[in-house]
Amino acid sequence: MQKLVVIGAGMASGRVLETLFETDPSAYEVTLFNAEPRGNYNRIMLSPVLSGEKSFEEIVTHDDAWYAGNHVTCRFGEKVVSIDRERKIVTGKNGELAYDKLIIATGSSPFIVPVEGRDLPGVIAYRDLDDTNTMIEVSGDREARAIVIGGGLLGLEAAAGLRLRGMEVTVLHLSGHLMERQLDEAAGFLLRKDLEKRGIEVMTKASTQKILGTDKVEGVELADGTVLKADLVVMAVGIRPSVEIAKQAGLAVNRAIAVNAQMQTSDPDIYAVGECVEYNGTLFGLVAPLYEQAKVLAKSLLGENDAFVVKELSTKLKVTGCDLFSAGDFAEGEIREDVVLRDPALGIYKRLVIENDRLIGAVMYGDTSDSNWFFDLIRDKTPIAEMRDTLIFGPAYQGGSPLDPMAAVAALPDDAEICGCNGVCKVKITGAITAKGLTSLDEVRAHTKASSSCGTCTGLVEQLMSLTLGDAFDPNAVKPMCGCTALSHDDVRRLIKAKELKSIPEVQQELQWSTPNGCAKCRPALNYYLVADWPDEYADDYQSRFINERVHANIQKDGTYSVVPRMWGGVTSSKELRAIADVVDKFEIPTVKVTGGQRIDMLGIRKEDLPAVWADLGQAGFVSGQAYAKGLRTVKTCVGTDWCRFGTQDSTGLGIRIEKFMWGSWTPAKLKMAVSGCPRNCAEATCKDIGIICVDSGFDIHFAGAAGLDIKGTEILGHVDTDDEVLEHVVALAQMYREQGHYLERIYKWAKRIGLDEIRRQIMKDHAARRAYYERFVFSQKFAQIDPWSERVSGKDKHEFQPMAELEFAQAAE
Amino acid sequence: MTMIDRPWIGIGRIEDIPQLGARRIEAGYMTIGLFRTAGDEVFAIEDKCPHKGGPLSQGIVHDGCVTCPLHNMVISLTTGETQGPDEGTVRTFRTRIQDGEIQLSGEDLAAAANAVRAA
Numbered sequence: 024m025q026k027l028v029v030i031g032a033g034m035a036s037g038r039v040l041e042t043l044f045e046t047d048p049s050a051y052e053v054t055l056f057n058a059e060p061r062g063n064y065n066r067i068m069l070s071p072v073l074s075g076e077k078s079f080e081e082i083v084t085h086d087d088a089w090y091a092g093n094h095v096t097c098r099f100g101e102k103v104v105s106i107d108r109e110r111k112i113v114t115g116k117n118g119e120l121a122y123d124k125l126i127i128a129t130g131s132s133p134f135i136v137p138v139e140g141r142d143l144p145g146v147i148a149y150r151d152l153d154d155t156n157t158m159i160e161v162s163g164d165r166e167a168r169a170i171v172i173g174g175g176l177l178g179l180e181a182a183a184g185l186r187l188r189g190m191e192v193t194v195l196h197l198s199g200h201l202m203e204r205q206l207d208e209a210a211g212f213l214l215r216k217d218l219e220k221r222g223i224e225v226m227t228k229a230s231t232q233k234i235l236g237t238d239k240v241e242g243v244e245l246a247d248g249t250v251l252k253a254d255l256v257v258m259a260v261g262i263r264p265s266v267e268i269a270k271q272a273g274l275a276v277n278r279a280i281a282v283n284a285q286m287q288t289s290d291p292d293i294y295a296v297g298e299c300v301e302y303n304g305t306l307f308g309l310v311a312p313l314y315e316q317a318k319v320l321a322k323s324l325l326g327e328n329d330a331f332v333v334k335e336l337s338t339k340l341k342v343t344g345c346d347l348f349s350a351g352d353f354a355e356g357e358i359r360e361d362v363v364l365r366d367p368a369l370g371i372y373k374r375l376v377i378e379n380d381r382l383i384g385a386v387m388y389g390d391t392s393d394s395n396w397f398f399d400l401i402r403d404k405t406p407i408a409e410m411r412d413t414l415i416f417g418p419a420y421q422g423g424s425p426l427d428p429m430a431a432v433a434a435l436p437d438d439a440e441i442c443g444c445n446g447v448c449k450v451k452i453t454g455a456i457t458a459k460g461l462t463s464l465d466e467v468r469a470h471t472k473a474s475s476s477c478g479t480c481t482g483l484v485e486q487l488m489s490l491t492l493g494d495a496f497d498p499n500a501v502k503p504m505c506g507c508t509a510l511s512h513d514d515v516r517r518l519i520k521a522k523e524l525k526s527i528p529e530v531q532q533e534l535q536w537s538t539p540n541g542c543a544k545c546r547p548a549l550n551y552y553l554v555a556d557w558p559d560e561y562a563d564d565y566q567s568r569f570i571n572e573r574v575h576a577n578i579q580k581d582g583t584y585s586v587v588p589r590m591w592g593g594v595t596s597s598k599e600l601r602a603i604a605d606v607v608d609k610f611e612i613p614t615v616k617v618t619g620g621q622r623i624d625m626l627g628i629r630k631e632d633l634p635a636v637w638a639d640l641g642q643a644g645f646v647s648g649q650a651y652a653k654g655l656r657t658v659k660t661c662v663g664t665d666w667c668r669f670g671t672q673d674s675t676g677l678g679i680r681i682e683k684f685m686w687g688s689w690t691p692a693k694l695k696m697a698v699s700g701c702p703r704n705c706a707e708a709t710c711k712d713i714g715i716i717c718v719d720s721g722f723d724i725h726f727a728g729a730a731g732l733d734i735k736g737t738e739i740l741g742h743v744d745t746d747d748e749v750l751e752h753v754v755a756l757a758q759m760y761r762e763q764g765h766y767l768e769r770i771y772k773w774a775k776r777i778g779l780d781e782i783r784r785q786i787m788k789d790h791a792a793r794r795a796y797y798e799r800f801v802f803s804q805k806f807a808q809i810d811p812w813s814e815r816v817s818g819k820d821k822h823e824f825q826p827m828a829e830l831e832f833a834q835a836a837e
Numbered sequence: 838m839t840m841i842d843r844p845w846i847g848i849g850r851i852e853d854i855p856q857l858g859a860r861r862i863e864a865g866y867m868t869i870g871l872f873r874t875a876g877d878e879v880f881a882i883e884d885k886c887p888h889k890g891g892p893l894s895q896g897i898v899h900d901g902c903v904t905c906p907l908h909n910m911v912i913s914l915t916t917g918e919t920q921g922p923d924e925g926t927v928r929t930f931r932t933r934i935q936d937g938e939i940q941l942s943g944e945d946l947a948a949a950a951n952a953v954r955a956a
Binding site: 538539540541542543546547565566567569570571574578580581582822826827828829830831 | 846849856862864865871874899946
């Protein structure tokens with residue numbers, strides 16, 4: 024077998040290997056070097072990783088199993104130091120390796136502006152996962168400020184991601200408007216306005232003079248003398264091809280490594296692919312041509328004939344909510360005509376550039392739904408004279424009545440490009456759907472690669488699926504609640520209200536459950552929905568509750584239980600502690616532990632002992648801490664103005680007041696809160712479901728934080744002046760969540776689904792709506808605030824705690 | 838007393854178990870879970886999940902199955918077998934109801950006791 028050595032495990036070389044293994048897995052024995060200590064991942068998806076919308080695992084293209092399965096020897100984290108073309112050997116840090124064919128895929132390195140201070144810690148580029156992780160780390164500090172140098176694609180994606188992570192962000196851009204290589208001035212202006220709306224500051228014509236700081240970065244000084252504070256500086260001014268190794272080896276290198284149409288360098292046994300190559304004087308930075316090159320290279324390796332052709336390129340920005348598109352050439356010229364459409368109210372701008380009866384360039388902002396159609400006109404050089412008058416309105420207005428979007432997709436020719444990143448055309452997708460019987464988007468992605476890179480064509484791919492599969496494909500296919508029904512959580516919640524369904528059997532009957540009694544997934548959900556929607560009428564079904572909520576304690580791995588009494592706001596006393604100590608001694612409780620929510624947990628209690636334990640705790644004034652509940656758990660507090668020299672308000676008192684008001688309420692998932700007396704935030708309110716930060720002028724209400732499987736800082740709901748207002752707003756927010764949340768959906772997931780702005784509108788701005796939520800909560804509390812422990816001490820559900828029978832050993836065994 | 842004299846052992850009344858609920862029986866050598874379905878059938882299986890030993894009697898009862906409270910394994914009450922892709926079986930005991938009294942098979946109890954003793 025021939026030896027193939029690949030230098031660089033990026034997206035381009037990854038695609039070469041994929042194509043190679045698909046076509047002829049036994050042609051080469053492959054060794055893959057990578058300077059980064061990991062394999063191939065989808066680098067263009069680092070932006071969603073930065074913003075927290077995706078995890079790194081989700082963007083890995085080739086995992087260890089893939090490399091192992093294809094017998095690739097991986098030398099990750101090892102830089103190649105030289106190539107000896109005479110002996111056909113590459114030298115890595117850990118030794119030499121012979122090759123028959125060699126691929127250089129060293130990519131590019133970020134361009135660092137050569138100013139003073141560029142080496143300070145805290146000055147980074149935005150290129151790989153390590154850079155992304157550095158940014159995520161720094162953004163964890165809430166008051167941190169970031170400066171992004173460069174207002175191009177990459178810089179803006181970095182800025183948007185850092186802003187979503189809660190940082191103050193300023194973008195410095197040398198040119199007069201953002202993304203000047205892709206956008207004209209008008210579109211650049213709209214983009215700037217949209218970014219500013221998101222709280223990103225943009226400074227154009229800003230030339231960086233030096234970076235300030237002694238041990239780490241502290242700020243940036245501009246040419247005009249302006250000094251800006253910064254804890255993080257991200258350089259995103261451009262890239263340059265990494266060609267050192269090729270140069271050293273004596274290959275032909277201009278601005279990048281020169282290749283022919285077969286991707287061969289000046290040495291016929293050495294190929295190059297990706298951002299490090301130059302073909303016909305052109306450099307490449309976007310993914311689509313790289314994949315095209317990769318395909319050609321793989322064929323060349325297998326002795327097949329193919330040639331790389333430079334194609335027209337289009338650009339889209341991956342910042343959620345900023346729709347922009349640009350393609351072709353849109354510089355003004357004497358023989359060129361412009362067609363421009365503006366709708367300032369909707370923030371829409373479209374510009375078409377026409378030359379000699381052909382569309383040669385397009386820039387769109389705000390509405391890019393027809394961009395693929397325009398792109399095809401540019402690429403195919405279609406004559407446009409006949410539709411010149413209505414061209415800018417898009418394909419829907421070309422002849423006859425407007426087409427619906429489905430018909431527009433149906434009308435696309437078979438070779439229309441759907442996925443620009445992977446170069447997948449319409450017929451390849453529809454063909455794969457039919458031939459392989461694909462029914463889900465994930466399957467289509469797996470088989471065709473369409474929509475699997477940047478994801479902006481997902482809508483189109485879904486439309487193609489609808490077109491091909493008819494009713495069998497529903498892009499909005501909702502996840503059913505469980506295997507017992509086809510209905511989603513939303514549908515079930517809506518129908519419970521609309522049809523006034525008031526018991527679990529009624530819901531199952533009316534909504535046509537496919538199982539007689541439901542299952543362990545849907546029953547607790549239905550029970551919660553009914554408790555939340557009909558607090559006065561619904562009789563709680565204990566057999567549909569998880570054991571913890573049925574016996575009001577937390578089951579442990581050995582079948583014993585743990586018990587957590589409520590300590591309002593985390594405050595306790597010698598009397599309470601003494602009572603706990605006595606209970607621990609009396610029942611020989613093996614472990615006593617302080618919880619994360621400022622409570623005391625007693626672990627290892629036998630089920631039979633629970634009522635007696637509660638009786639003793641009740642004597643000391645304790646009620647259940649509901650540490651087991653999908654309901655209000657704890658309100659953590661700090662000591663506030665009572666003791667703290669920094670305290671601005673009575674945070675302890677406020678926390679206790681909220682807890683006493685809200686205890687006993689059931690919620691879709693657990694609800695944990697905290698009140699901090701000042702922005703130093705000792706009660707850690709900014710990772711809670713709902714948190715309050717006291718400030719001199721009043722109270723900042725936060726919500727939708729998480730510190731479990733996911734880690735997420737809170738969002739700000741708003742500012743209020745008095746503690747009465749805090750209570751009303753917090754209670755209203757909790758009630759809105761109670762009424763809309765899916766069972767087991769934490770508040771941050773609910774908020775993401777509903778939209779932060781909508782929640783702010785209803786709770787902060789719509790006073791009537793807020794008041795109504797508040798009152799519905801107060802009403803439901805009438806039926807909820809009954810201490811479950813004292814009920815059971817008085818004999819309720821006695822059967823739960825006693826075995827039904829005890830058999831003598833002799834009675835059974837002979 | 839021998840098994841031939843007492844092939845069925847009474848252990849309580851059906852109304853002692855909530856519908857779609859369960860109770861425990863302490864047999865000394867093992868704990869047995871007693872389950873009542875929506876259709877008032879009663880099943881007895883060892884109260885120990887084959888996965889991590891979770892107390893099945895504390896789970897949610899639905900149709901002919903119980904979902905373990907620890908990690909959501911679903912166990913058939915009739916066969917004692919784990920449902921779905923998971924594997925494992927728990928011991929089952931025959932039951933019958935005579936005039937509202939639940940009776941357990943003495944033969945099955947003895948077999949279980951002997952199996953525990955042998956192990």
